[in-house]
Amino acid sequence: MQSPLIFPPRLASGDTIGIAAPASPPDKPEIIDEVINRFGGLGFKIKPGKYLRKREGYLAGSDEDRAADINAFFADPEVKGIFALRGGYGSCRILPLLDYAAIRANPKALVGYSDITAMHLAILVKSGLVTFHGSNASSAFTPGNIVACRRMLMVDAAVPGGGAVDPALSILFSRSDPRGGNIKTVVPGRAKGQLLGGNMTCLLRLIGTPYAPDFKGVILFLEDTGEKAYRVDGMFTHLRLAGILSQISGLVLGQFDHADSAEQDRIAACLEREAKRIGVPCVSGAPIGHFPEQIIVPQGAQAELDAGEGTLKINV
Numbered sequence: 001m002q003s004p005l006i007f008p009p010r011l012a013s014g015d016t017i018g019i020a021a022p023a024s025p026p027d028k029p030e031i032i033d034e035v036i037n038r039f040g041g042l043g044f045k046i047k048p049g050k051y052l053r054k055r056e057g058y059l060a061g062s063d064e065d066r067a068a069d070i071n072a073f074f075a076d077p078e079v080k081g082i083f084a085l086r087g088g089y090g091s092c093r094i095l096p097l098l099d100y101a102a103i104r105a106n107p108k109a110l111v112g113y114s115d116i117t118a119m120h121l122a123i124l125v126k127s128g129l130v131t132f133h134g135s136n137a138s139s140a141f142t143p144g145n146i147v148a149c150r151r152m153l154m155v156d157a158a159v160p161g162g163g164a165v166d167p168a169l170s171i172l173f174s175r176s177d178p179r180g181g182n183i184k185t186v187v188p189g190r191a192k193g194q195l196l197g198g199n200m201t202c203l204l205r206l207i208g209t210p211y212a213p214d215f216k217g218v219i220l221f222l223e224d225t226g227e228k229a230y231r232v233d234g235m236f237t238h239l240r241l242a243g244i245l246s247q248i249s250g251l252v253l254g255q256f257d258h259a260d261s262a263e264q265d266r267i268a269a270c271l272e273r274e275a276k277r278i279g280v281p282c283v284s285g286a287p288i289g290h291f292p293e294q295i296i297v298p299q300g301a302q303a304e305l306d307a308g309e310g311t312l313k314i315n316v
Contacts (some may be wrong), residue, residue, distance in 0.1 A: 006030075007130045008081075008107040011154045017079040018073035019137050020049040021060035023115040024088020029053065035085065035137045042146065047079055058067055058091045066090065066220040067097035070119075074103045081153065083137040087114030089280040092205050095119070100126035109153050112136045114290065116170055117198030119300045122211035124196065133198050133288070134296035142292045147244050152296045162241075172295055172303075173287055176311030182285035186272055188308040189281035191250030194312070195303035197221035200235050207242050215247045219312075221297065223254030223289035229266035232256060235272040251275055251282040253314060255289030281307035 003242040008126030011017075017039055019032075032053060036046045049069030073079045083232060104127040110119070111132045120131045132153065135145055149286075167312060175183045196213055197203060200222045222234065239245050255269050258264045275282040283305070287295050302315040 001192070003127050004128060006104070006107050006128050007298075010109045011044075011081050011109060013154070014045065016045040016047050016078050018047045018049060018069075018076070018079040018082045019052060019085055020066070020069040020073060021052050021054075021085040022066045022070055022094055022112075022119060022219070023060060023084070023090035024058055024086060025055040025060040026086055030221055031138050032085070039083070039137065047073075047076075049073070052085065057264070058088070059093075060085070063093045063097060065089075065213070067094040068267045070094070071097075071099045071102060074099070074106045074108065077106075079108065081109040081111070083278070084110075084116045084119075085299060086136045086138045087112065087116055087199075089115055089219045091115045092118040094201065095122045095209075095211050098122065098126075103129055104128040111149075111296070113197050113294070115202055117202035118206060120198060121203065121206055121213050124300045125211055125213050129302075130298050130300045131298050132296050135292070135294060136234075138290065145292060148296055155241030170314050172297060172312045172314060173310075178193075183310040184284045184288075185282075185307050185310060186253070186275045186284050187251075187279060187282040190307070191219055191281045191305045193217040193219045193249040193303065195221065195252075195297065195301050196299055197252070198223070198299070200224045200232070201227065204238055205237070205246070215244045217249045219250035219252060219303050220248045220255060221252035221286065221288055223256065224260070225255070225290040227256070227267075228258070228263055231269050232267055233274070236270075240284050245278050248278070248280055250280050250307070251278060252286050252288070252305065253282065253284040254286045254290060257290060281305055283307050283310055283312075286312070298301065 019108050051061045051065035073082045113133050197220045256267050304313045
């Protein structure tokens with residue numbers, strides 16, 4: 001059973017941000033210093049996780065160490081927000097080790113994407129906390145991305161406190177927005193429901209576990225990278241056989257990128273075929289996925305999708 005929903009307090013300039021590595025380590029150790037300098041330049045104080053620089057093969061330290069940094073940041077009153085260093089793999093391994101009661105008692109913004117999908121959904125289910133599907137700390141932050149971060153996560157004149165979504169960003173994307181130029185109506189119609197999802201591969205790892213959300217009536221958003229068309233097909237088949245696709249009210253397909261152009265065409269055809277088979281209002285090409293200009297999505301918020309107009313709006 002999912003916990004009642006809560007929004008974290010918004011951030012302010014000068015707040016302390018925790019940087020943790022709940023999944024894979026960076027490709028190069030110096031990336032951590034670059035991240036600390038970048039976030040410091042944005043006006044935040046930075047608190048690196050105790051185990052941020054650890055590495056155990058393809059993981060950023062042991063499961064216990066990675067979970068300890070997340071738990072410590074939520075319990076630390078000095079830390080006002082948390083950014084995941086990067087994705088990769090490993091977040092699902094620490095889900096049993098997270099202190100969900102402490103997370104709910106100390107709500108704060110958690111930001112990340114890709115493998116961090118597992119943490120977003122588990123925290124939503126176990127703590128009821130709205131977290132933010134958006135760029136990891138080591139991602140290539142563009143000027144537009146930084147502006148979106150500030151407006152979605154930080155205090156400004158429109159919302160002087162509190163944790164609600166800034167009304168100025170209630171429209172997450174629109175076909176008329178510069179970042180919404182690739183949005184395509186696949187199945188017209190309108191849908192309302194809780195917005196949740198993320199990386200498709202990571203979401204499927206939670207099916208059948210205590211960390212999977214209730215999909216009844218939700219607007220499901222999905223993205224992935226480097227997966228061939230047959231694997232995307234297989235993931236949709238998994239969701240269908242698990243009874244999930246028959247429950248959703250709407251579908252938002254983000255970027256499913258592949259380096260091979262022929263494979264990219266096969267993926268696009270697969271997405272359109274599967275979306276039409278599901279039959280709920282759906283758009284593809286939403287600005288969500290593995291690219292610098294991705295938007296920030298409040299995981300768990302109530303939303304409205306107008307697939308015909310190509311817009312997704314958060315209810316504030």
